[in-house]
Amino acid sequence: MGLKERNLADGEQIVLNLRTHPKAILLPVLYAVLLAAVLVLLWWFLRGEDYYVPVMWVAGGIALALAIWLTVLPILRWNAERYVITTRRVAHRTGILNRKGRDIPLHRVNDISLDKSLLDRIFRCGTLVISDATQQSGMVLHDVPEVARVQVQLHNLLYATDDGSDDGEWPPNEPGRRRGRR
Template sequence: MGLKDSQLSDGEEIRLEMHTHWKALVQPLLVLVVLVAIVVAAAMLTRDSDQAGWITLVVGVVALLLAVVGVLLPLWRWRSTHYVFTNRRVSHRYGLLTKHGRDIPIYRINDVAVEKGLLDRMLGCGSLIISDATDKAGMELHDVPHVEQVQVELQNLLFAAADDGSDDGEWPPTEPRRRR
């Protein structure tokens, strides 16, 4: 889970929560298929050899190490990456051993863009680029599933959080007006 209930402020509710698109799992799946094929081929080719057991064992151990790096780590990385949209913020959480995260309050967002390559268009995903009203670079969420629907939901959240109909970003919705 990207955000726990204890990490939500009063009145904050999760509207969308997701992992990156399943296309991130295609390469690890192909690596697994190739490794299994290599182990089976090694076992078949050396079955009549005197050293068959040792060769198969060595190939199996090497394949297991490669599976950890090429299959388990990408799967773990995919499972640990979360995009969470609440009625007050956009949150990106990721990391295997060291957890990282960034939140952008909804009222700070001043631009939302979508990028979709050819493969992304075929698979129904894309990148969501969120720019905020700070000096820090915006947030890029890669491989967002159903990116256009997510963009629409984010726009709905932005308009719902508008400060008295003004979208100029002068003040947060709950902060009193500033004197000029």
């Protein structure tokens, strides 16, 4: 779950509410198919043997444990991770039971960069790195769907409140400058 309407400040609106690209769960789904294939093969070759039932129970238990670890948990993590961009901040929320999150106010953003590997280009996703004016490292958003479109949307939000001054200050709703007076 990302941000909800009740978690927004007055006048703040959600612009994008994104989940990581489904590419992130391809490997867990492949593991599930592989585990099922191994169980079917085991059943096929052991049927009719005297030790068939206990071996299948043990193999089924091991396959279930592996399926939870290699398939179910990664899919739950994927489902719980959200990237939310509002008119005032970029938020990253993650965690199944224990929720974690980080927000960067838009007026603190210094740099937005993207990284797209060959596989990312095929799936039309990528990694977005948002650097801010704090001591913490930048926010890294992995497997963002249509990452170039998201980067452009962020730039549009950043420049929407720019007052055009070069004084190094840039909070939203900054008071206007008086011209000609010092």
